[in-house]
Every structure is written in C-alpha cells, then in structure tokens.
Amino acid sequence: MTPDEDVALVEALRRGDEKAFAALVDRYHSSLLRLAMSYVATREQAEDVVQETWLGVLNGIDRFEGRSSLKTWIFRILVNRAKTKGVRERRSVPFSSLEGDGDENQPSVDASRFQEGGRSAGAWSAPPESWEGIPEDRLLSGETRMVVEEAIALLPAMQRAVITLRDVRGFTAQEACDVLGLTEANQRVLLHRARSKVRARLEEYLSAEPAGVGG
Amino acid sequence: MTFRRHGLTCQQVVELVTEYLDGVMEPRRRARFEAHLDGCDGCTAYLEQFRSTVAVIGRLDVGDVPAPVMSELLSAFRNWSDDRDGA
Numbered sequence: 001m002t003p004d005e006d007v008a009l010v011e012a013l014r015r016g017d018e019k020a021f022a023a024l025v026d027r028y029h030s031s032l033l034r035l036a037m038s039y040v041a042t043r044e045q046a047e048d049v050v051q052e053t054w055l056g057v058l059n060g061i062d063r064f065e066g067r068s069s070l071k072t073w074i075f076r077i078l079v080n081r082a083k084t085k086g087v088r089e090r091r092s093v094p095f096s097s098l099e100g101d102g103d104e105n106q107p108s109v110d111a112s113r114f115q116e117g118g119r120s121a122g123a124w125s126a127p128p129e130s131w132e133g134i135p136e137d138r139l140l141s142g143e144t145r146m147v148v149e150e151a152i153a154l155l156p157a158m159q160r161a162v163i164t165l166r167d168v169r170g171f172t173a174q175e176a177c178d179v180l181g182l183t184e185a186n187q188r189v190l191l192h193r194a195r196s197k198v199r200a201r202l203e204e205y206l207s208a209e210p211a212g213v214g215g
Numbered sequence: 216m217t218f219r220r221h222g223l224t225c226q227q228v229v230e231l232v233t234e235y236l237d238g239v240m241e242p243r244r245r246a247r248f249e250a251h252l253d254g255c256d257g258c259t260a261y262l263e264q265f266r267s268t269v270a271v272i273g274r275l276d277v278g279d280v281p282a283p284v285m286s287e288l289l290s291a292f293r294n295w296s297d298d299r300d301g302a
C-alpha cells in the first residue's frame with residue numbers, strides 16, 4: 001500500500017467503516033498468525049496474540065501518524081504483544097534467540113559437497129543439478145509446497161520469522177528489520193540461513209523420483 | 216570443476232547469494248561474484264535453485280481468515296466504533 005492508501009484506510013477505520021476493517025483483516029491476519037507462531041508456544045496463544053493485535057490496532061489508530069507504513073506498524077504491534085506473551089508464558093523462545101538462532105555460522109551447503117584440499121579446495125565436488133528440466137507443475141505442486149511448509153516449520157524461531165516476512169509475505173529488508181527489530185546484516189544472515197535450509201530440503205525432495213514415475 | 220575463479224571459491228559463493236539477490240553487494244565484490252558465475256555451472260545451478268526456492272516460498276498459501284474469527288473481529292470493531300461515537 002502507498003502512503004496515500006494508508007491514510008485513506010486509516011481515515012476509513014476512524015470513521016467506523018467496517019468494510020475497510022474487514023479488508024485489512026483479510027490482508028494481514030494469516031501472516032500475523034504465522035509470525036506470532038515464532039514467538040509463542042502454541043497455535044492457541046498465537047491466535048490470542050493476533051486478536052490482541054487487532055484490538056491494539058483499533059485502540060491505537062488515533063495515534064498512528066504515518067511515520068512508518070500501516071503494515072509495518074501493525075506487524076510491530078504484533079511482535080510487541082507476542083514478545084510480552086512469550087515472556088509471560090515462559091515460552092520456549094529463549095531470549096538469546098530473539099536476535100539470532102545460534103546456528104548462523106553453519107555452512108549453507110554441507111562441506112562434504114566441496115573439494116577439501118589441493119588446488120581445487122572449495123570447488124564443488126558434488127555440484128547441484130539444474131532444476132530447469134523439472135516441470136513447473138511439479139515445482140509448484142501441493143506436495144512440493146507441503147515439503148517447503150514443513151521445512152519452514154522446522155526452522156529456528158527468528159529464521160522462521162524473517163523468511164515469513166521476506167519471502168512468504170514479500171516485505172522488503174528494511175520493513176522486516178523495522179518489524180523484528182533486527183539490524184540489516186543480522187536480518188540477512190537469518191534469511192540466508194533459512195533459505196539455504198529450505199533449498200537443501202527441496203533439493204533432496206526433487207532429486208528423488210516423483211511418486212508413480214519410473215520403474 | 217573450477218578453481219577459485221576470480222578469487223572466490225564455490226564454497227564462498229553459496230554464502231553470498233542472499234546478499235547478491237538483495238542487491239546490496241559492494242560493486243567490486245558483485246563483479247567478482249558474477250564473473251565466477253559466468254564460468255561455473257555448479258554455482259549457476261545453485262543460484263537458479265535458490266531463486267526457485269524463493270519463488271516457491273512466495274507461492275505458499277497465506278490462508279484465509281476463518282469465518283468465526285472474522286465475525287468476532289467485526290463485532291469487536293463495531294463495539295469499538297460505537298464506543299467512539301458515544302464518547
């Protein structure tokens with residue numbers, strides 16, 4: 001949304017325009033829920049946090065000044081609520097992990113796939129194969145997306161939060177940093193870790209024969 | 216396979232892909248990165264896989280708002296709006 005659209009929407013909410021509110025909920029609710037899951041232990045708690053977020057949006061709408069986008073502002077309310085709730089319920093995300101997940105120094109690709117010594121150290125020994133031959137409908141099939149969903153679900157909390165905003169929801173790096181309170185460099189490291197793991201999982205999945213083919 | 220093309224190993228290239236895709240690479244580093252790709256099929260395939268991965272993630276369902284949740288939120292909205300009018 002452009003700043004002008006934000007202003008129009010905020011004015012509609014202040015006027016009590018129910019359709020405008022419904023459209024806003026439609027647009028962001030599911031993404032808010034996904035993000036909340038990075039901070040609290042259960043889906044039920046995440047749903048509570050999102051509910052509180054919407055109430056927070058309404059109660060705070062008169063104070064919204066347009067210094068950030070409406071989207072960023074809403075997601076920041078969510079993160080604040082979720083962190084508070086995470087603390088209160090002594091949740092699983094340990095504090096250190098609200099900045100990073102502790103595995104940022106792991107390689108993106110297993111070291112065994114590169115040559116170890118000599119002149120060619122660091123060159124591929126088992127290079128990845130092109131996916132160009134994979135039909136688009138396999139790459140975008142429900143099963144492939146399920147594999148990706150599962151890989152994302154297994155990511156540590158902050159990596160999951162960053163990849164959700166950047167790649168599922170299309171936030172810019174700056175917007176993700178604003179929402180999550182990360183530095184740009186930290187955000188990029190988390191995103192890179194997250195994408196690398198999902199790619200590795202996809203590579204594993206796609207290199208196996210598709211079900212029902214072969215023989 | 217290639218050996219330290221333009222000063223970067225394949226193992227280094229795979230760590231730089233997100234920085235590259237975000238367009239925030241310092242120009243000289245970017246030139247070296249792209250020169251490496253030009254001569255390396257493995258890294259070219261890797262970048263393509265990485266891009267496809269991001270594309271698949273972008274196609275995930277964000278999901279709909281369940282009807283009971285929506286109606287609960289709308290009724291909260293009406294209450295909020297009525298309170299404002301009354302205030």
Ligand SMILES: [Zn+2]
Binds near residue numbers: 124217224225258259
């Ligand atoms: Zn290479």
